[in-house]
Amino acid sequence: MGIIRHTKSVKSLIQAFNESENAISVAVLLKRFKEDMNKTTVYRILDRMEESGVLHSFIGKDGDRWYSKYTENTSASSTISHPHFQCDSCGKSECLTLDINIPPLPNHKVDSASLLLIGQCQDCLIEITQ
Ligand SMILES: [Zn+2]
Numbered sequence: 001m002g003i004i005r006h007t008k009s010v011k012s013l014i015q016a017f018n019e020s021e022n023a024i025s026v027a028v029l030l031k032r033f034k035e036d037m038n039k040t041t042v043y044r045i046l047d048r049m050e051e052s053g054v055l056h057s058f059i060g061k062d063g064d065r066w067y068s069k070y071t072e073n074t075s076a077s078s079t080i081s082h083p084h085f086q087c088d089s090c091g092k093s094e095c096l097t098l099d100i101n102i103p104p105l106p107n108h109k110v111d112s113a114s115l116l117l118i119g120q121c122q123d124c125l126i127e128i129t130q
């Protein structure tokens with residue numbers, strides 16, 4: 001495991017992430033590749049890409065799963081993941097390059113944490129203030 005065979009489907013998905021600066025929701029991916037691959041294939045490739053550390057995922061405000069590439073600033077090394085931001089107006093989601101420190105919890109072991117900040121993104125804020 002860990003090695004992804006670069007089939008045509010895998011390449012299309014990798015390309016979608018390379019072309020996008022922001023996270024992409026599973027719903028969007030399923031719609032985009034509806035003609036080329038079935039749902040199971042999309043889910044399976046996303047799982048593999050996450051397992052091999054190419055992508056990471058988080059749950060958006062509507063319970064949708066979003067996938068995003070790792071960048072220099074959002075490395076996979078930390079067990080506590082970086083926070084994400086979702087825009088309430090346009091729905092865009094992005095990785096935030098911030099370190100959130102989770103305080104130690106006595107008598108608990110924390111394996112993962114997720115923080116989703118919801119608000120207005122830069123583009124939507126400009127529209128509101130104009
Ligand atoms: Zn927005």
Ligand SMILES: [Zn+2]
Nearest residue numbers: 068074095096
């Ligand atoms: Zn992220």
